[in-house]
Amino acid sequence: GAGVSQSPRYKVAKRGQDVALRCDPISGHVSLFWYQQALGQGPEFLTYFQNEAQLDKSGLPSDRFFAERPEGSVSTLKIQRTQQEDSAVYLCASSAGQGALGYTFGSGTRLTVV
Amino acid sequence: GQQLNQSPQSMFIQEGEDVSMNCTSSSIFNTWLWYKQDPGEGPVLLIALYKAGELTSNGRLTAQFGITRKDSFLNISASIPSDVGIYFCAGQNYGGSQGNLIFGKGTKLSVKP
Numbered sequence: 001g002a003g004v005s006q007s008p009r010y011k012v013a014k015r016g017q018d019v020a021l022r023c024d025p026i027s028g029h030v031s032l033f034w035y036q037q038a039l040g041q042g043p044e045f046l047t048y049f050q051n052e053a054q055l056d057k058s059g060l061p062s063d064r065f066f067a068e069r070p071e072g073s074v075s076t077l078k079i080q081r082t083q084q085e086d087s088a089v090y091l092c093a094s095s096a097g098q099g100a101l102g103y104t105f106g107s108g109t110r111l112t113v114v
Numbered sequence: 115g116q117q118l119n120q121s122p123q124s125m126f127i128q129e130g131e132d133v134s135m136n137c138t139s140s141s142i143f144n145t146w147l148w149y150k151q152d153p154g155e156g157p158v159l160l161i162a163l164y165k166a167g168e169l170t171s172n173g174r175l176t177a178q179f180g181i182t183r184k185d186s187f188l189n190i191s192a193s194i195p196s197d198v199g200i201y202f203c204a205g206q207n208y209g210g211s212q213g214n215l216i217f218g219k220g221t222k223l224s225v226k227p
Contacts, residue, residue, distance in 0.1 A: 004156070033214060042117055042202050042217030043157065056214065091156050103215075105156030 002026075004106035006092050012112045013082045021077045021109045025094030029104075032075050034067055035091040037108070043091055049075060082113045116141075120203050120218030127193055128226050135201060135221040136187040143205030146179045146186040147215065151200045160201075161188070195225050 005024040013019050025032050031050055035043035036059075045059040051072035060067070064082075069075040079086055089108040120137045127133055137146075145164055149157035161172050163179035163186060170177055176189045186203055200222050204215040 035215075040219070042120075042204075042219050043215070044117070044217070045214040048214055059214070093156070103159065105158070107155050 004092055004094050004104050006090075006106040006109050008109060009107065010110050010112075012114060015083060015113055016081050017113075018078065018080045019082055019111065021079075021090050021111070023075045023077070023092030023094075023106060025073065025075070025092070026096075026104055027073075029094035029096050030072075031095040031097065032069060033093045033095075033103075034075070034077050035093065035105075036061075037089040037091055039088070046077070046090075079111075082111075084113050087111055087113045116216055118203055118205060118216060118218035120221055122221055123219070124222040124224070126224045126226060129193060129195060131193055133190040133193055133197070133223060134187060135203075136185065137203030137218050138185045139205055139216075140184070141205070141216075142183040143207055143216075144183070145206040146177070147204045147206065148175075148177050148186070148188045149202045149204060149217075151202060151220075153199075157202055190223075193223075193225055195227050198223055198225050 007022045033048050034046040036046050037043040047067045048056040049069040052069050064080045066078045089110050091105050091108045093103050093105045095103045118137050118139045147162050148160045151157045161170055161177040166183045167181045168179040174191045200220045202220050203218040206215050
């Protein structure tokens with residue numbers, strides 16, 4: 001597609017519920033990143049894929065967070081047993097390489113845990 | 115997680131004024147970037163800097179990569195209402211698997227028309 005597409009745009013989850021957030025990167029982009037942006041903060045790195053391989057998951061805050069990109073295109077970020085501190089905007093970005101010049105962010109999914 | 119020190123946190127300016135914001139880090143980066151984020155959207159890249167001491171312009175925007183590789187500034191000249199938004203600096207060290215960005219907390223720019 002023309003840009004990075006994320007769905008849903010908004011998600012309200014009850015505490016303890018599992019959620020799945022989807023990212024459709026720009027076609028042909030090898031690198032895919034997930035970031036978490038809390039209210040009033042800058043985005044913070046969660047995890048990085050190169051094609052289907054998850055090369056860095058050092059930013060995932062707990063084992064309740066899991067990301068996959070099984071065919072090297074669409075990626076899903078799953079959060080199990082959501083907690084209030086998980087409320088944030090989750091941004092996906094894709095890039096043709098690793099340099100920042102080709103790094104394109106999606107509009108994000110705003111997750112609110114009540 | 116690690117975030118860069120960005121200042122000021124917010125600023126109100128009159129249309130037509132120049133704006134300056136800066137970013138510092140305790141770590142060295144080999145790339146400095148400046149992004150703008152509008153409400154409900156993802157960050158959009160404004161300027162990328164790749165060499166220490168580099169000064170780069172993009173229209174009314176000018177940014178510099180500090181000589182120590184631990185800081186950068188962004189200037190906006192002759193501000194207009196559409197400059198409103200949140201500006202983020204970001205540092206990157208790429209190579210191997212390290213393509214991720216480290217962001218500042220943002221500078222919220224509000225312009226009085």
